[in-house]
Amino acid sequence: MKHIAESTVRRLSLYLRFLEEFEAHGHQTISSGELxxxxxxxxxxxxxxxxxFGSFGKRGLGYSVNDLSSRLREILGLGRPWKVVIVGAxxxxxxxxxxxxxxxxxxxxxxxxxxxxxxxxxxxxxxxxRDQRDMEADLASLHAEIALLSVxxxxxxxxxxxxxxxxxxxxxNFASTPLHVPPHxxxxxxxxxxxxxxxxxxxxxxxx
Amino acid sequence: MKHIAESTVRRLSLYLRFLEEFEAHGHQTISSGELxxxxxxxxxxxxxxxxxFGSFGKRGLGYSVNDLSSRLREILGLGRPWKVVIVGAxxxxxxxxxxxxxxxxxxxxxxxxxxxxxxxxxxxxxxxxRDQRDMEADLASLHAEIALLSVxxxxxxxxxxxxxxxxxxxxxNFASTPLHVPPHxxxxxxxxxxxxxxxxxxxxxxxx
DNA sequence: GTTACTTTGTGAAATCATTCACAAGCACCC
DNA sequence: GGGTGCTTGTGAATGATTTCACAAAGTAAC
Numbered sequence: 001m002k003h004i005a006e007s008t009v010r011r012l013s014l015y016l017r018f019l020e021e022f023e024a025h026g027h028q029t030i031s032s033g034e035l036x037x038x039x040x041x042x043x044x045x046x047x048x049x050x051x052x053f054g055s056f057g058k059r060g061l062g063y064s065v066n067d068l069s070s071r072l073r074e075i076l077g078l079g080r081p082w083k084v085v086i087v088g089a090x091x092x093x094x095x096x097x098x099x100x101x102x103x104x105x106x107x108x109x110x111x112x113x114x115x116x117x118x119x120x121x122x123x124x125x126x127x128x129x130r131d132q133r134d135m136e137a138d139l140a141s142l143h144a145e146i147a148l149l150s151v152x153x154x155x156x157x158x159x160x161x162x163x164x165x166x167x168x169x170x171x172x173n174f175a176s177t178p179l180h181v182p183p184h185x186x187x188x189x190x191x192x193x194x195x196x197x198x199x200x201x202x203x204x205x206x207x208x
Numbered sequence: 209m210k211h212i213a214e215s216t217v218r219r220l221s222l223y224l225r226f227l228e229e230f231e232a233h234g235h236q237t238i239s240s241g242e243l244x245x246x247x248x249x250x251x252x253x254x255x256x257x258x259x260x261f262g263s264f265g266k267r268g269l270g271y272s273v274n275d276l277s278s279r280l281r282e283i284l285g286l287g288r289p290w291k292v293v294i295v296g297a298x299x300x301x302x303x304x305x306x307x308x309x310x311x312x313x314x315x316x317x318x319x320x321x322x323x324x325x326x327x328x329x330x331x332x333x334x335x336x337x338r339d340q341r342d343m344e345a346d347l348a349s350l351h352a353e354i355a356l357l358s359v360x361x362x363x364x365x366x367x368x369x370x371x372x373x374x375x376x377x378x379x380x381n382f383a384s385t386p387l388h389v390p391p392h393x394x395x396x397x398x399x400x401x402x403x404x405x406x407x408x409x410x411x412x413x414x415x416x
Numbered sequence: 417g418t419t420a421c422t423t424t425g426t427g428a429a430a431t432c433a434t435t436c437a438c439a440a441g442c443a444c445c446c
Numbered sequence: 447g448g449g450t451g452c453t454t455g456t457g458a459a460t461g462a463t464t465t466c467a468c469a470a471a472g473t474a475a476c
Binding site for chain 1 (some may be wrong): 212221247283286312332378388394400404405414
């Protein structure tokens with residue numbers, strides 16, 4: 001298939017969220033316009049995004065909420081659960097472990113690792129923090145596909161290398177340093193300080 | 209000034225980080241190519257980004273690490289401290305409160321608010337959690353410019369409305385729901401479940 | 417001072433993403 | 447069954463961002 005822009009995938013994810021809300025409210029169909037107004041985009045954008053994957057709507061009517069949800073879940077790879085490990089059981093790691101949004105979407109935390117003896121052995125949301133030395137062996141037996149990396153910047157790259165060597169498929173990085181991974185591994189970063197700096201820029205350039 | 213793309217601002221922020229590392233290593237000058245290789249971009253991109261704001265380099269030599277850092281800090285509005293409040297003292301709010309990256313960049317947490325009597329009164333990294341009912345009065349006296357919103361999705365929009373009414377300038381939203389703000393308020397959202405879904409998409413479409 | 421070498425700054429070209437605009441398809445009503 | 451009113455799907459147009467490519471400007475060596 002043609003390459004799909006990240007912005008498109010991000011919006012599909014949002015659409016799915018609205019569809020689930022609509023479903024909960026008992027609605028059967030939804031138009032591209034309704035979907036757009038929720039997500040702060042345009043109806044043309046919605047239709048274009050969907051058109052990359054097929055035609056799911058009925059002209060004159062809109063989209064079946066149920067059908068479109070299933071199709072989106074399928075497209076996004078949410079049809080099956082994903083096994084996730086958390087590397088770093090500090091404050092951020094702990095917050096991630098208990099975050100309900102992950103489980104709701106089929107992301108199951110199957111392991112949490114740290115080096116601090118104080119943390120090892122603690123149960124975070126039902127999962128026991130294990131020694132980072134056990135990480136490779138666990139990954140080999142659990143076959144987790146995704147890692148959440150919430151460790152200090154200094155150790156982020158070495159741990160990334162270990163995860164990659166252990167066969168991880170994707171990493172979500174919360175450390176404030178850019179990481180390097182081989183092309184077959186997918187990497188995304190969430191950098192909160194950077195988000196604040198973008199806000200700072202916007203504040204000083206408000207009327208520019 | 210001409211409108212600057214968000215992607216450009218984001219990269220400027222990254223450049224500043226590398227410059228600080230270079231500074232710490234005692235380097236005096238840096239070329240666009242060196243700056244680019246750190247951030248996973250190209251030297252042309254670096255030069256284009258900087259060119260929107262002026263010409264800071266010396267041909268044949270590169271950029272003075274010191275000068276360029278100062279100029280970037282100025283451009284990004286980091287020359288002065290920003291007052292930040294955290295709304296929602298749950299796990300994510302607590303993790304944000306203790307996050308060192310904020311303070312290092314001049315973002316000072318001046319208030320934390322919650323509704324849970326169990327949380328109110330707790331000290332998180334030196335700041336006492338206060339009752340959410342005190343929020344408006346505090347904002348009026350503190351003049352905080354930025355709010356970090358880490359509350360359940362259901363109450364995110366009403367709290368946003370209260371922050372806007374109280375004169376907040378920018379909001380960083382961690383709730384997994386899109387928010388609406390008037391145009392004079394800057395809003396950014398960090399949606400961790402959505403980031404995981406983008407990884408999920410990448411995993412199932414790896415070889416597509 | 418001239419030559420060789422390096423790196424910036426920037427128009428122009430290329431690529432990528434969004435918006436427009438409208439034909440085609442479907443439901444509903446009379 | 448034909449008319450009316452919506453809404454989709456999609457080429458074409460526009461707009462935005464990135465990459466290219468090169469003249470201009472600097473350093474350093476002799």
